Amino acid sequence: MARYWPEPPYTHGTAPRTGVLLVNLGTPEAPTAAAVRPYLKQFLSDPRVVEIPRLAWWPILNGIILNTRPKKSAEKYASIWMDGGSPLKVHTEKQAKLLAGYLGHGGITNVHVEWAMRYGAPAVPDVLNRMKAAGCSQILIVPLYPQYAASTTASVMDEVAHCLTRWRNLPEIRYVRNFHDHPGYIAALAQSVRDHWMKHGEGDKLVMSFHGVPRRSLDLGDPYHCECQTTARLLAAELDLPAERWQLTFQSRFGKAEWLKPYTQPTLEALARQGTQRVDVLCPGFPSDCLETLEEIGLECKHAFIESGGKTFHYIPCLNERDDWIAALTDIVRDHLGNWLTLPARDAGELAIAALRARAAGAER
């Protein structure tokens, strides 16, 4: 596994104590049913994701879903697979490398940047153990979800906490709870839309499609819905878009329960039927392109829009490796590292004091 701290190491002469761990959702190792099955099993066994009593959920998961979904999902993964693997993994790995580089350019050269997946590999506990072995005694966890949801952000924190139950000497831990309204994130989204419009002209409507969650989680107090609304409003304001030129929707419904509405695909079909000629669709809740953006939006929803009478469908890619996004991520990380960043200086100070003491001790003899 590649490590991303810069060479040669550390001006202050010790291994970095500060680690940054980017965590994304996870993805199968190959676009095959055999690889999708264990990934889905781990994902859908997480009580943060499926909040149905285990006794009722196990037979459905093991008896039905894991026997039918892996094959269908594998076909979808195959349609978007990249040379380097699953798009989610390819982009997350690149973002970690770029972040380390951007931090370094900003003079922060003693931070150990790693990435992990909540489900599948590289697993959070494996990477945390590596960071421990590298000497990280303070670790910033960065779930790559702009909007907080219990099913995503909190699940990452569960996994970190669970891993640490097996450690004796605990590191100091911080985490990025959300960045749905971070000015750099909003500006990068807006610029990605403008870049698209510069090349392809503007559509009639900008649809901002966020991953859905069960409606029940909103009723129980999950701030996810509210944070998606905030992101969408800030983005529309940044683009100077009047209300009739944009719409927020929720995609990727799973299961039979009601999820957050309006649903993306039926909304696109209705827009087409009502005479909207061209839509531009953007997925602001996904910093990296993945199955849900490339296949569900870029292929399935496009097909549904055209079938319903729409003329032109544009999918606007996720932030991925955009310069302005990596710069925003660097800002977010730097803000959260806060006083940890003074450590090298403190170490250097301690070394200097130790040298003075040694010299003084020598003079006394």
Ligand SMILES: C=CC1=C(C)c2cc3[nH]c(cc4nc(cc5[nH]c(cc1n2)c(C)c5CCC(=O)O)C(CCC(=O)O)=C4C)c(C)c3C=C
């Ligand atoms: C962006 C944030 C995400 C939230 C919130 C979220 C909630 C959520 N998801 C499911 C079920 C599935 N999601 C799947 C894929 C998937 N989900 C996210 C992100 C969020 N999910 C991403 C980035 C991906 C793509 C993974 C990839 O490999 O590219 C899938 C698996 C794919 C499939 O078989 O369709 C499922 C299942 C639930 C139930 C849920 C909230 C309760």
Ligand SMILES: [Fe+2]
């Ligand atoms: Fe999901």
Ligand SMILES: [Fe+2]
């Ligand atoms: Fe999906």
